[in-house]
Amino acid sequence: xxxxxxxxxxxxALLLSNGQDGSYLLRKSNEREDLYSLSVRGKxxxxxxxxxxxxxxxKFGFNEFSSLKELVMHFANQPLIGSETxxxxxxxxxxxxxVEEPSIYESVRVHTAMQTGRTESDLVPNAPSLGTKEGxxxxxxxxxKNWKTRWFTLHRNELKYFKDQTATEPIRALDLTECxxxxxxxxxxxxNCFCLVFPLRTYYLCAKTGIEADEWIKILRWKLSQIRxxxxxxxxxLSS
Numbered sequence: 475x476x477x478x479x480x481x482x483x484x485x486x487a488l489l490l491s492n493g494q495d496g497s498y499l500l501r502k503s504n505e506r507e508d509l510y511s512l513s514v515r516g517k518x519x520x521x522x523x524x525x526x527x528x529x530x531x532x533k534f535g536f537n538e539f540s541s542l543k544e545l546v547m548h549f550a551n552q553p554l555i556g557s558e559t560x561x562x563x564x565x566x567x568x569x570x571x572x573v574e575e576p577s578i579y580e581s582v583r584v585h586t587a588m589q590t591g592r593t594e595s596d597l598v599p600n601a602p603s604l605g606t607k608e609g610x611x612x613x614x615x616x617x618x619k620n621w622k623t624r625w626f627t628l629h630r631n632e633l634k635y636f637k638d639q640t641a642t643e644p645i646r647a648l649d650l651t652e653c654x655x656x657x658x659x660x661x662x663x664x665x666n667c668f669c670l671v672f673p674l675r676t677y678y679l680c681a682k683t684g685i686e687a688d689e690w691i692k693i694l695r696w697k698l699s700q701i702r703x704x705x706x707x708x709x710x711x712l713s714s
Contacts, residue, residue: 475568477501482511482522489515489569491606496566500525500542514554516563523554606630607693609686610639612664614678621664621680628693631701633670648672651701656694658687670694 477485480501489497493515503509503524510525512534526533531540539545546565553562608627613635615622624635624645631651634644648670655671659678666687667680681687 475499475570477569477571482513485511485513485522486520489513489520493569494567496564497569498546498565498567499569499571514563514565521554521563607690610682611635611690612680614662616675626679628697631697633694648677650694650697653694653698656691656698658691 475498477499478501480488480499481504485499485501489499495515495517498512498514501511501513503511508527510527512523512525514521514523523534525542525545531538532542532545533539534545537545537548539548546568549565551564553564606627606629608625610623611626612621613624614620624637625639625641626633626635627644628634631649633648633650635646635648636644652672653670654673657669657671659667659669662678662680664680666682666684667678668687668691669679670677679690681690
């Protein structure tokens with residue numbers, strides 16, 4: 475559960491997207507070389523606590539521990555005060571370093587919507603990605619081949635598009651488990667276009683810039699690779 479150079483923002487995204495109350499991880503603090511940050515998910519937010527490494531022990535507030543294991547065992551029974559509101563946080567679930575996330579998640583916009591009904595089984599090496607992305611794209615119509623700007627949100631294995639950013643109900647939700655390919659498209663008269671290939675339809679989308687189109691393609695391709703990996707693992711388990 476030590477995540478080395480993970481940023482504060484990314485730690486919050488991981489714990490809010492894949493964690494649950496009491497999930498925690500340790501990362502380097504960007505303030506001093508001898509400081510670490512313990513990031514812990516509470517009821518509706520993530521709190522960060524300084525842990526100082528003296529070389530022989532770990533200092534946490536007024537407490538001092540000979541090892542991180544001792545620190546965790548202490549706060550598994552003795553709640554932390556998470557904020558001025560008095561929120562109590564207990565260290566329950568170490569967030570494993572092996573959870574696979576896209577290497578580009580720092581370069582895409584991370585959207586950390588709170589999830590409900592999560593279970594401990596989500597914290598496994600195959601946990602779905604925190605990687606979410608949202609933004610306006612121009613989409614080609616299905617029947618009338620005109621182009622309209624739509625608001626897109628990518629979360630887990632679902633790509634939804636809305637009339638605009640203020641709309642609450644999506645026009646359509648695309649299940650990426652049914653998508654066979656994502657690639658740049660040069661068949662359109664527009665630039666910065668890419669397409670998503672589904673059995674019954676190919677969706678043509680255009681971004682404002684080439685960089686933005688590349689970001690969408692990279693994270694969508696990563697999602698598809700994760701889906702295929704999960705399917706292969708499931709098939710291997712069934713055949714055995």
